[in-house]
Amino acid sequence: MKEKLSIVKIGGNVIENTRELEKFLTLFSELEGMKILVHGGGKLATQLASKLGIESKMVGGRRITDAETLDIITMVYAGLTNKNIVAQLQSRGCNAIGLSGADGNSIRAHKRPVKDIDFGFVGDIDGVNTKIISKLLTSGLIPVFCAMSHDGQGQLLNTNADTIASELAIGLGDTFATTLYYCFEKPGVLLNVFDDTSVVKEIDTKKYKQLLTEGVIADGMLPKLENCFHALNNKVETVCLGNMYMLESNNPFFTTLTL
Numbered sequence: 001m002k003e004k005l006s007i008v009k010i011g012g013n014v015i016e017n018t019r020e021l022e023k024f025l026t027l028f029s030e031l032e033g034m035k036i037l038v039h040g041g042g043k044l045a046t047q048l049a050s051k052l053g054i055e056s057k058m059v060g061g062r063r064i065t066d067a068e069t070l071d072i073i074t075m076v077y078a079g080l081t082n083k084n085i086v087a088q089l090q091s092r093g094c095n096a097i098g099l100s101g102a103d104g105n106s107i108r109a110h111k112r113p114v115k116d117i118d119f120g121f122v123g124d125i126d127g128v129n130t131k132i133i134s135k136l137l138t139s140g141l142i143p144v145f146c147a148m149s150h151d152g153q154g155q156l157l158n159t160n161a162d163t164i165a166s167e168l169a170i171g172l173g174d175t176f177a178t179t180l181y182y183c184f185e186k187p188g189v190l191l192n193v194f195d196d197t198s199v200v201k202e203i204d205t206k207k208y209k210q211l212l213t214e215g216v217i218a219d220g221m222l223p224k225l226e227n228c229f230h231a232l233n234n235k236v237e238t239v240c241l242g243n244m245y246m247l248e249s250n251n252p253f254f255t256t257l258t259l
């Protein structure tokens with residue numbers, strides 16, 4: 001039987017709030033079994049860029065990453081955010097190890113080809129190094145990935161954290177019984193985005209299409225659900241969406257996705 005693995009992605013809205021992040025990290029550290037944390041940090045990168053007088057440009061939820069922006073996100077994602085999270089987890093008894101996709105050659109990507117838009121130094125993932133990640137996990141370490149990959153030719157690439165999480169889940173799905181959790185500030189996919197009690201508890205492919213047609217799924221939720229179904233279509237067993245309290249075993253208020 002495959003061993004259980006939890007892959008948890010935490011978004012920028014939680015990361016930028018110190019108290020919320022601390023609460024989340026306590027819940028994450030209490031999660032039993034093998035686990036991986038993937039963090040974003042887009043909001044902090046936008047804030048630092050603005051302080052430095054650099055405008056942030058997003059298209060379809062993805063950051064246009066020129067050389068200057070790549071430097072900023074490397075400092076924010078792989079530096080400040082990643083190392084703070086690792087130190088916080090260490091203080092909670094978790095032997096976390098912070099990684100970008102270049103570390104241990106863990107996530108290989110290629111620069112997104114220019115079509116209508118030139119995204120600059122944005123990477124589309126070619127594969128994850130399941131061997132090295134499995135070794136870290138089985139030696140008791142807790143990998144903490146930031147939103148960066150590399151191309152193997154010395155180039156770091158900005159890669160959306162939701163996509164890193166789903167590709168890690170897909171890559172590790174052959175070795176582990178993987179559950180993928182997308183944690184954000186809402187308690188799940190909501191029928192009415194202003195009403196936290198309107199959580200849709202289960203979404204299958206049919207319901208997903210219906211919610212798309214009705215316009216219930218919008219903004220950041222669109223690429224997020226694309227990633228979720230991509231994972232389910234590639235043998236990831238379970239995908240859940242909700243706020244940090246879904247990591248508690250007795251909380252039923254979150255969204256579970258099925259094919």
Ligand SMILES: Nc1ncnc2c1ncn2[C@@H]1O[C@H](COP(=O)(O)OP(=O)(O)O)[C@@H](O)[C@H]1O
Nearest residue numbers: 011012013184186189190216217218219220221
């Ligand atoms: N039906 C919906 N249910 C919940 N959130 C939704 C929905 N439609 C759009 N959203 C928006 O999607 C956002 C989450 O996407 P995003 O900001 O990309 O997440 P993350 O914090 O992981 O980066 C929510 O903050 C919410 O404003």
Ligand SMILES: CC(=O)N[C@@H](CCC(=O)OP(=O)(O)O)C(=O)O
Nearest residue numbers: 012040041042062063147160161
């Ligand atoms: C290519 C691309 O858009 N990368 C994202 C990576 C960070 C991220 O995904 O952060 P959240 O999960 O907090 O949104 C960005 O730079 O915003």
